[in-house]
Amino acid sequence: MLKRCSCYAFFFVITAFSLMLVTGCAKPPTEEIAAAEKAIEEAKAKEANLYAESAFKSAEESLKKAKDMVAAKTYKEAKQAALDTATLAQQAVSGIEAGKAKMKEEAEKSVLEVQKLLDDLKVDVAAAIKKKLPVPKEEVQAAIGKWEVDFTATKEKLQGGKIHEALNELKAMMDAVKAKKDQIAQLDPAAQAAAAAQAATPAPTKPAAPVPPKPAPAKR
Secondary structure (H helix, E strand, O other): OHHHHHHHHHHHHHHHHHHHHHHHHOOOOHHHHHHHHHHHHHHHHOOHHHHOHHHHHHHHHHHHHHHHHHHOOOHHHHHHHHHHHHHHHHHHHHOHHHHHHHHHHHHHHHHHHHHHHHHHHHHHHHHHHHOOOOOOHHHHHHHHHHHHHHHHHHHHHHHOOOHHHHHHHHHHHHHHHHHHHHHHHOOOHHHHHHHHHHHHOOOOOOOOOOOOOOOOOOOO
16 A cells, blocks of 8 residues: 555656646747747838738737737747748738739729829819809819829839839829819709709619418318
8 A cells, every 4th residue: 555655656746847847948939939020020121011911911910929829828839820920921021022013003093093083173174164163263273283293293103113102192182083073063053953853862662572362261
């Protein structure tokens, strides 16, 4: 009996010592976290956050996950998450050129749209003035002049490789010119009447589904 108790005690001591040894050897993945942070910084410096936004965001989320795991002292999982972060950051860098090409194509289409909107606005303003509508002529001409100057600068940014910035400016300009076109259109009484009539017209209702006839009562 004494021998059996001694064996149990010895086993308990060995197990406890092993657990202490493992716990003592486990360390935060400091080097891996630092490498992951560096990979993200380098990816951002190459503008992966602009042109490979989805992949870059995944890398950032992975780094946050790794740091949360370090805080929870799950170091093995934290190390893997940090390694995954570096891989995701590299993938983001690899996607930059494709992202740039896609965004540039969108920006070039936007250039054509903005140019057409400006041309159409000038025609609308001239027509409104000819109809002697109450056009705020100086205000509109000043706005058009500013847009044309900004438009030229934005196209230069696009040609200079500042694609993301240029696209954002083009989108904002497009919205502003459209709003001004709508404002000029509303000066025409005919347009106002048409808009009012359209607003007053009730939306078409769907025809009610036919009610199926009730079955005849069964004969007894």
